[in-house]
Amino acid sequence: MFSYVQNKFALSKQGTTDLFKGSIYSALVNLSMMVPVGIFILMLDELLRPVLGKQADTPNLLKYIGLVFVAVVIMYFFHHLQYSNVYLSTYKESAKRRIVLGEKLRELPLSFFGKRDLSDLTNIIMGDCAILEHAFSHAVPQLFGSIISTIIIVISLLIMDWRMGLAVLWVVPVSFTMIFLCKQMQQKSKEKHYQSKYACAEGIQECLENIQDIKAYHIEKSYMEELDQKLDDSEKAQIRSELTTGAIVTSAQAILRLGLATVILVGSSLLIKGQTDLLTYFIFLVTASRLYDPLSGNLTNIAEIFNTEMPIKRMNEIKNYKVQTGKKDYEPNSYDIDFNHVGFSYNHDETVLKDVSFTAKQGEVTALIGPSGSGKSTAAKLAARFWDVNKGSITIGGVDITKVEPEMLLENYTIVFQDVTLFNDTVMENIRLGKREASDKEVLKAAKLAMCDDFVSSMPKGYETIIGENGSTLSGGERQRISIARALLKDSPIILLDEATASLDVENETKIQSAISELIKNKTVIVVAHRMRTVENADKVVVLADGYVAEQGKPKNLLKKEGLYKHMVQLQSESMNWSL
Numbered sequence: 209m210f211s212y213v214q215n216k217f218a219l220s221k222q223g224t225t226d227l228f229k230g231s232i233y234s235a236l237v238n239l240s241m242m243v244p245v246g247i248f249i250l251m252l253d254e255l256l257r258p259v260l261g262k263q264a265d266t267p268n269l270l271k272y273i274g275l276v277f278v279a280v281v282i283m284y285f286f287h288h289l290q291y292s293n294v295y296l297s298t299y300k301e302s303a304k305r306r307i308v309l310g311e312k313l314r315e316l317p318l319s320f321f322g323k324r325d326l327s328d329l330t331n332i333i334m335g336d337c338a339i340l341e342h343a344f345s346h347a348v349p350q351l352f353g354s355i356i357s358t359i360i361i362v363i364s365l366l367i368m369d370w371r372m373g374l375a376v377l378w379v380v381p382v383s384f385t386m387i388f389l390c391k392q393m394q395q396k397s398k399e400k401h402y403q404s405k406y407a408c409a410e411g412i413q414e415c416l417e418n419i420q421d422i423k424a425y426h427i428e429k430s431y432m433e434e435l436d437q438k439l440d441d442s443e444k445a446q447i448r449s450e451l452t453t454g455a456i457v458t459s460a461q462a463i464l465r466l467g468l469a470t471v472i473l474v475g476s477s478l479l480i481k482g483q484t485d486l487l488t489y490f491i492f493l494v495t496a497s498r499l500y501d502p503l504s505g506n507l508t509n510i511a512e513i514f515n516t517e518m519p520i521k522r523m524n525e526i527k528n529y530k531v532q533t534g535k536k537d538y539e540p541n542s543y544d545i546d547f548n549h550v551g552f553s554y555n556h557d558e559t560v561l562k563d564v565s566f567t568a569k570q571g572e573v574t575a576l577i578g579p580s581g582s583g584k585s586t587a588a589k590l591a592a593r594f595w596d597v598n599k600g601s602i603t604i605g606g607v608d609i610t611k612v613e614p615e616m617l618l619e620n621y622t623i624v625f626q627d628v629t630l631f632n633d634t635v636m637e638n639i640r641l642g643k644r645e646a647s648d649k650e651v652l653k654a655a656k657l658a659m660c661d662d663f664v665s666s667m668p669k670g671y672e673t674i675i676g677e678n679g680s681t682l683s684g685g686e687r688q689r690i691s692i693a694r695a696l697l698k699d700s701p702i703i704l705l706d707e708a709t710a711s712l713d714v715e716n717e718t719k720i721q722s723a724i725s726e727l728i729k730n731k732t733v734i735v736v737a738h739r740m741r742t743v744e745n746a747d748k749v750v751v752l753a754d755g756y757v758a759e760q761g762k763p764k765n766l767l768k769k770e771g772l773y774k775h776m777v778q779l780q781s782e783s784m785n786w787s788l
């Protein structure tokens with residue numbers, strides 16, 4: 209039972225324990241709410257004794273005041289326990305759930321992120337977790353607690369008078385069955401609501417990310433009309449979803465309330481026939497009026513629990529996604545990178561690399577070039593195990609990288625991509641990401657080598673200036689130079705440069721290449737480039753085309769052949785002479 213609940217609701221062991229405890233305390237809260245009913249019935253019994261011709265004393269008011277005080281204390285005590293074991297525990301579990309998801313996302317390969325939209329992942333961690341947080345604080349424990357307390361009350365009523373008991377209870381299975389039979393209808397409407405909601409979130413994110421292009425091409429009106437339509441669709445889907453759930457729950461609640469009418473009819477009939485007494489009749493009337501309130505609320509809780517299935521499914525997709533594993537300790541005999549008949553595709557119908565073999569030797573610069581879409585950047589990322597190859601193998605010093613734990617593997621890599629990622633922090637801390645234990649002196653040295661000093665010195669607070677989200681206050685070239693400074697600081701034995709100088713002007717590119725030349729001594733360097741000027745001094749050029757290695761060798765030797773490399777050099781030389 210424990211394992212089933214844990215898996216069903218995607219809870220931790222502690223969260224499952226807290227759920228059971230919360231359910232028990234919720235049941236005790238419900239039962240404590242019947243204590244005032246018991247006091248009322250006790251007082252009613254004393255008041256009705258003279259009417260029924262029984263010997264009776266004058267009701268002791270102080271006794272009932274004392275009993276009421278005791279009832280309040282009992283209810284407060286159980287409510288306090290329920291609050292601690294339901295609400296506070298749920299918020300702790302929710303925080304733990306977000307941390308677990310965040311940690312799992314950190315371990316996942318980039319292939320996962322290539323298949324999922326950023327806004328979708330954000331909604332899972334924030335929106336879906338919030339849905340579960342509300343369900344486990346306001347619905348699940350209360351439902352389980354209500355089931356426990358109702359069973360106890362039901363047994364007591366049936367023992368007292370099974371006929372009146374059935375009159376009270378027949379509506380319970382009918383109304384709850386109605387909710388379960390309509391489950392599929394609720395889920396379909398909720399799924400459509402989810403789809404429209406995430407389409408809307410994706411549209412808003414896309415708008416914010418591309419606002420510059422939207423304004424530049426004067427498509428604000430058409431784009432906003434499309435976004436307005438997504439918002440309208442989301443609103444309509446939510447209304448339909450809530451209306452469907454509301455109609456089903458309200459109908460079930462209406463059926464539940466028929467139980468009170470049944471109690472009145474059956475009780476009156478039995479009372480007229482002399483088959484029950486007035487006190488028993490009142491006991492069932494009062495109990496029925498109190499019993500249906502929590503049950504009515506639990507019909508809503510069941511509908512809310514149904515709505516947690518989709519968020520739980522989406523979270524489990526992340527939690528159960530296969531992570532890249534491997535040894536944490538590995539000892540390569542060198543830092544040569546060997547591609548051995550490597551094949552790779554992002555999707556089954558989109559093969560990027562078919563049969564690629566080459567060696568990037570330690571102490572040499574290996575340049576990957578080729579037409580757009582030939583797989584240059586893909587090959588560089590495969591070398592760092594951002595993805596795992598579909599066939600063949602990639603080794604470092606004879607060690608298959610798929611056998612090495614990714615985080616340990618990346619400790620030996622310095623990577624600079626064209627798409628720079630910076631954080632909303634100071635220049636100093638953004639560079640220090642390359643080596644967390646680096647001193648300020650080491651950071652400044654790397655910054656100067658990467659030609660950052662000129663533009664940083666003009667900032668209000670120099671290296672302590674906050675540069676905004678992803679370096680929004682910097683130019684493309686400035687962002688690129690900070691990323692290169694970060695790479696210089698890390699100083700790893702393997703360096704991957706994917707168009708690392710693409711955003712720089714010719715003067716700064718020349719200066720930074722001089723700095724990079726110092727960095728790459730005795731290291732394995734793979735450079736991805738489009739500009740032939742960038743690779744003319746490389747030790748080796750690997751030309752990729754149509755998923756294969758079209759040619760490879762020293763640049764000067766490839767220029768002597770009538771191959772793709774020479775053709776690309778000629779085309780770029782011609783483009784340099786182009787003018788308006």
